[in-house]
Amino acid sequence: MLGFCLTAPLLDVAAKLASTSVPVGQITAARFIVQCALMAPFIWIIGLPLSVARGQLLAIATRSLLLLFATFCFISAIRVMPLADALAIVFVAPFIVLLVGKFYFGEDVGPRRVGAALVGFIGVLFVIQPSFTAFGMVAIIPLGTAVAFAFYILVTRGLSRRMHPVALQFHTGLIASLFCIPVLIAAQGSGSELFDPVWPADLAL
Numbered sequence: 001m002l003g004f005c006l007t008a009p010l011l012d013v014a015a016k017l018a019s020t021s022v023p024v025g026q027i028t029a030a031r032f033i034v035q036c037a038l039m040a041p042f043i044w045i046i047g048l049p050l051s052v053a054r055g056q057l058l059a060i061a062t063r064s065l066l067l068l069f070a071t072f073c074f075i076s077a078i079r080v081m082p083l084a085d086a087l088a089i090v091f092v093a094p095f096i097v098l099l100v101g102k103f104y105f106g107e108d109v110g111p112r113r114v115g116a117a118l119v120g121f122i123g124v125l126f127v128i129q130p131s132f133t134a135f136g137m138v139a140i141i142p143l144g145t146a147v148a149f150a151f152y153i154l155v156t157r158g159l160s161r162r163m164h165p166v167a168l169q170f171h172t173g174l175i176a177s178l179f180c181i182p183v184l185i186a187a188q189g190s191g192s193e194l195f196d197p198v199w200p201a202d203l204a205l
Helices: 002-018 024-046 054-078 083-090 093-103 111-160 165-187 200-204
Strands: none
Touching: 002 024, 002 054, 002 083, 024 054, 024 165, 054 083, 054 111, 054 165, 083 111, 093 111, 111 165
């Protein structure tokens, strides 16, 4: 978890820097293509099967789409608003996870966790209010990231008991890439600021 907390912000910073010249859809697609490419050798080294049980395929696809939506919303937000503000709003996700865990999964949630989540949620409201004034509806987009990421965590929890984590990461990246690539191909030359891909020669010009 500490490793994730140390490295995840670097991914966000890279996405923020890229968003000034690369469409959001292309950055999102690159994130999952790279994930898939990085996990593929480990699939071979560990000797994990490439096939997925039919009963798990829908859950993996759901996980992929949730993370895809969360990533797209977040990059769309940081393209025009400060990274710190967007991250602060996304931190409403633990509050959503807590509520779903308590009322849907029937988990035992103590008063200290509820109190911590409420404090965090109030802090998010303090960030949203001036951000909404400055950036308009864009300030609401990170909430989409928070909701999607919260349910992504819950789906991941169920899958992690039945799948190897490397296989789970590989198939998530693969499915998300298969959704992204056709969209980029279709948007080629459309002029869409969000989806029309740019290539190194275009950036140099």
